[in-house]
Structure formats: structure tokens, C-alpha cells
Amino acid sequence: MSSGDLSVRARAFSVSSLIGSTHHSDDESSRNTDATKLQSFAYCPPTNKTDGEPTSIQNAAADLLCRELWLEFHALGTEMIITKAGRRMFPSLKVRLSGLEDDVLYIVYVDMETVDDKRHRYIYQSSKWVPGGPGDVPHQERHFLHPDGPQLGKFWNKQSCVAFDKLKLTNSRKPSQRDQIPLHSMHRYQPTLYIQPIPNDCREALSNCSEWWKTFCWKSSSAASFTFPETQFITVTAYQNQQITRLKIASNPFAKGFRDSNREPR
């Protein structure tokens, strides 16, 4: 028990000394400063390509939440761990929806789209990622359906946060669980949000459903999609950039055990 405490403290100390002197300090309060510096570098407005014409989707909008945190990671080159059992993203995708029509049913989901068809390598000396060989063929299914959907537009509009925190990334070919998205390691991905109305010809068949039953999923061509470039990431099985490791530890509650503040209580 007490020996475990000591070893953790020793590890945390050695990590911070390995990283050496950077512009990051060890406490979380420094992160806002960094974010301010980086905002001009990485932000691009989300693209809204409404490729269908139904009126139920024209005014839809989505705002990325916790954008400052995403920008901090993006400036370093966001890495996401993938494991056989599936690993949550951190940060997780959280959005605020608006402009959906009150009485239309929608499903909301995320797709992980490939950015290029290349494998990537991390160069330790320059702290940079470089394209390597050709990429693996993308998996067929990389969707994660929001578990609350389908719901009426008024439901989605009034949610202050629509979170995809249960989503898991995996490197197993055929994920057994519904919450897992299969990806290739050392590849670059761009999460994309989809808001999709339920087609008219099936909505009437739902008319005798009670409120709790208004749940189904649909694949149609009329959907609004939103891309937030600052959420792009590279998949890894172990972190490459130690500054990424450091920022994850500083900001993910589940990694609190690895924070330096555990060494020095004040």
C-alpha cells in the first residue's frame, strides 16, 4: 500500500524531469494561458454541408463544447489511445444543438472519417508527426449513434450538452460492442457530427408509438454534417508526444493519480 504510493510519486517525478523545460507549468491553471496563445493557430469554423433539401435540417447548428481544451491538444498534435477492449476519447465530443424543428424526429451520430490514406510516424527529436507508408484500408463501420436518439427536435434543442463520452475507439477488427469504433493505429482521423431527420414515409408508421418508443435509427441521404477541425487526432497504442501525456494527466479526472500535485499537496 504505502510502497505503491511511493512508486507512483517517483514515476510522476521522473516523467516531469524527462519532459524538461517547456512552456507548460505543472498546475492546471496554466492551461488557459496556453489556450489563448493557440487559438489563432488552429481554429477553423465548422463546415455545414446540408446535402439534402428537407426544411427540417436547413437551420440546424452545432457548437463544439470545451473548445479551448481541444485547441490545447490540437496545437500539440492530438493523440487518442486505441485498445482491444476499446478506449474512450479524451477530450470527448460534446456539442450544443440548435435550430432543429421542434416536432421532427432526429438521430445524432458521429463518424470517424479518414483524413488521408497514410500511416504516420512520430519523430521524437522534432516532436512532430510525419507521413510514412500507405495507410490500411478503412473499416466499414465507424459510426457511433447517440444513445438518447431518436428524439424530437425540441428535445435536442433544449439539451445544454449532447455528449459522446461513451464512445470507445478500438483496434480490434470486429468490435463486439455497440459503443466501439474500429480504427487503425497510427492513422489520422476527423470526427464528424451528423444530424439526421427521420424520413416522412416511416414517421407516420410511428404515429401509434408511445413517447418511450420513439427510438430508431435511419440511414438516409438528407443529413446535416458538422466538422470541427480542432478535434482531429492520430491513433496510437501508447502516447508518443510526452506533452500530450502531460496534458491528458492534467485535464482528465480519471488520470488524477498521476498528477504532480499528488506529490506536493499544496
Added chain:
Amino acid sequence: MSSGDLSVRARAFSVSSLIGSTHHSDDESSRNTDATKLQSFAYCPPTNKTDGEPTSIQNAAADLLCRELWLEFHALGTEMIITKAGRRMFPSLKVRLSGLEDDVLYIVYVDMETVDDKRHRYIYQSSKWVPGGPGDVPHQERHFLHPDGPQLGKFWNKQSCVAFDKLKLTNSRKPSQRDQIPLHSMHRYQPTLYIQPIPNDCREALSNCSEWWKTFCWKSSSAASFTFPETQFITVTAYQNQQITRLKIASNPFAKGFRDSNREPR
């Protein structure tokens, strides 16, 4: 810290002395003996009323899992706690499905049906429940949809356990969450399992859906229903029968902290 330890142990001790001498011993190994005694008392075969005629449901069957445990509770008069935030059932409903057609989509759900329209009272002296005044008007929605569904029959058939352990019982009028079922306290309920095929006229509209999207819910008149009488229960906000409390502590992993064995490590 250490004082907390002591108070818990003292409480566990006082509880067991309050219960006094019963046919139950304190360790879990005694439960099998009880189950054997009670099986002849409480078991009734499940009723299978297939009120629709589609061939996709005629051969459907459902077996209740952990039946011995249910019977132990049933013999004492099963009580389920309901809270404002929602409380899981223990035992939870777990079934094994078979006989579904491989390539037909089904949803599976549980409904909590009222057994009578009476309020009930527990008589401490006789350890029995008696009908009291008139019952409250039942809530409209008492369904819990299995989160895996809809899935093809071959999916359901090959599951060794279809569990409803995420289901929560609540006494709040309008549950905010999807996993909550609103019930009245001191009322008697009978869980009923439904297996429901997706109607033909909507299945074809699903044809261009990818595998991960075959999820939707439907209300139709053609469903098979299964009732397991040994899962009947009375809702309470605090346990009435101390033997029920005792059996819950002995068999629910989350209540391990209240077991007597915590006093006497061997």
C-alpha cells in the same frame, strides 16, 4: 477512517441480533438449501400468449435465469426499493431467448404490470402483506426497452443472457431518464417480458441501413409475452421484512459491506 470501520461492524452485529433466530444462517452457502425447500411452493410455468399470428413469433421461448434466487425472495414476499433517483431491481430480470427467426428484427422489452388495484400494508407481527386501501392510478409508461435491440433473431438466440440490470424503479412522477420506470410505493407489480418483431412494411425501408444502424423501436399488436410469477414484487421506500433485507445483503454484491462475514473474516 478507523472509527467508520467500527461503527459499520457494530451496525451489522445489531442487525443480525434483531433478526434473531430464523432458519437462515448467516453465510451464503445456506441459500441453496432454502431454495430447494421453496421450489415446490412458488413456481408456476410462464404463460406464453402470442396474440398475433405472424410466424416470426410462434416458436419464441424465454427462460428466466437465476430462478432459484427469485424463488427464495418470492417465498418471503419480494420487495423492491423505489427512490426518486431510481433504484435497480435485485434480483434483476435475466432471460435466455430461443426460437426467434434468424433474419427477422426484434425488440425486447419489459413492462411492469399492476397485479391488483390495491395499496398494501406489511404486518410486522405476522411477517405478511395485506391489502389496504384502493390503489393509485397506474402510470402510463412502465416500459423498459432492452438497450441492445432491435437486433436480428439470430443475435438474440445466441445470447446466453439477455439482462435488464440497467432498469431502474422510481417513485418520481415524470422520470427524466430513459432507464427509469415510474411506480407507486406499496403496490404489487408483475414484470412481463415482450418479444416484438419489426413490422414488414417498415423493414424494407431499413434495407439500406448498415449493421450498426439496425436499431429502432416499434409498437405493434403482434408480440409474444412471457410472465414469470416468481418475479412478482411489492414496491417499498424502505424494506419492511427483515428477512428480505437479509437475503438482499447476502446475495447482492453491492451490499457486501453489510455482511456479517465482514465482522468475522473466517
Added chain:
DNA sequence: CAGTTAACACCTAGGTGCCAAAGT
């Protein structure tokens, strides 16, 4: 040698009955 895996200590999140207090 670069990439992956599994066991591990340390956390968060939340499911238990208990109990004193409040509600009706």
C-alpha cells in the same frame, strides 16, 4: 527496434443498506 499487450496502482462513478431526520 518500433509497436502492441497485460497486469498494476490509483482514481471516478455509482450501487448497497443504514440511520437519523423530515414529511404526511
Added chain:
DNA sequence: ACTTTGGCACCTAGGTGTTAACTG
């Protein structure tokens, strides 16, 4: 007098990066 509520200690379940061992 009976029923409900909220805070509590204790537990399970599972999300973290670390580390050493393993893989090709």
C-alpha cells in the same frame, strides 16, 4: 404512526497512464 428522504460508509465496476514483457 407510518412513510419518505438525504447523508453516510462500504462496496463494485471501470476509466487512467505506467511499466515490463511480448510481438513481428
